[in-house]
Amino acid sequence: MSKPAPSTYPINEVIAHRWSPRAFLDKPVEKEKILSFLEAARWAASSYGVQPWSYIIATKDDPENFAKLVSVLVPFNQSWAANAPVLLLSLAQTVNAEGKPNSHALHDTGAASAQLSIQAAALGLQAHQMSGFDAAEAKKVFALPEGVEAVAAIAVGYAGDPETLPDFLKERELAERGRKPLSEFVFTGKYGEVSPLVV
Ligand SMILES: Cc1cc2nc3c(=O)[nH]c(=O)nc-3n(C[C@H](O)[C@H](O)[C@H](O)COP(=O)(O)O)c2cc1C
Structure with a gap:
């Protein structure tokens, strides 16, 4: 299944x-493809080049570690993401070893995951990011050190048949994709002043 963005430009x-x-x-992801989407995350830009992201990953053929990742998801996300062949949790080092906060760690980790997602799509896969997980539980389950925060869970695999989903999810799977127009988020001079470039 494919759902290309009906982009304006x-x-x-x-x-x-x-x-x-x-x-x-229900198809495993080839190791070379996993390495490729992780490599894409690796090459993201970051503030001062500090690369504050890291990832916990588990494939379905590693049931123990896969179950650990499923266990931190909220029940809604568990209901569908447990069927993906690969799960990840992105982590951000928000405080460095000297105790200095990195105010752009979340931004940079998001950028790395965006690159991961785009590389996954280039490989015929799709990545579905999730904020629906228990961050405090993840801290415990994965023994995250001080200064390292869980940012987003990510399910990766080959898009499947929407018919396999319960009705309410099938509807969302088949719904048209949409976005705000550029005029709602591209400003000039001050917040809310729409840039003439986009009208
Ligand atoms: C950081 C982030 C958190 C998200 N959290 C969830 C989630 O917990 N559960 C879910 O089903 N989808 C989640 N999504 C998916 C969004 O709903 C989805 O990206 C959005 O509707 C746009 O759809 P598209 O990615 O197909 O363009 C999340 C996406 C992002 C980027």
Whole structure:
């Protein structure tokens, strides 16, 4: 299944084809593809080049570690993400070893995960990011050190058949994709003043 973005202006085809499915094929992801989408995250830009992100990953054929990742998801996300062949949890080092906060750690970790998602789409996979997880539980389950925070869970796999989903999720899977127009978020001079470039 494919759900290209009906973009107003031309965008890169891979970006257009990235989307967030909840139905996944029961098919493992090849190791080279896993390494490739992780490599894409690795090459994200970061403030001062500090690369504050890290990832916990588990594939379905590693049941113990996969179950640990499923266990920190909220029940709604467990209901579909447990069927994905690969789960990840992105982490951000928000405080460095000297105790100095990194105010852009979340930004940079999000950028790394965006690159991961786009690379996944380029490989014929899709990545579905999730904020629906228990961050405090994740801290315990994965023994996160001080200064390292869980940011987002991510399910990765080949998009599957929406018919395998319960009705309410099937509807969302098949719904049209949409976004705010540029005029709602591109400003000039001050917040809320729409840039003439986008009207
Ligand atoms: C940081 C982040 C958190 C999200 N959390 C969830 C979530 O907990 N559960 C879920 O089903 N989808 C979640 N999503 C998916 C969004 O709902 C989805 O990206 C959005 O509706 C746009 O759809 P698209 O990715 O197909 O373009 C999340 C996406 C992001 C980027």
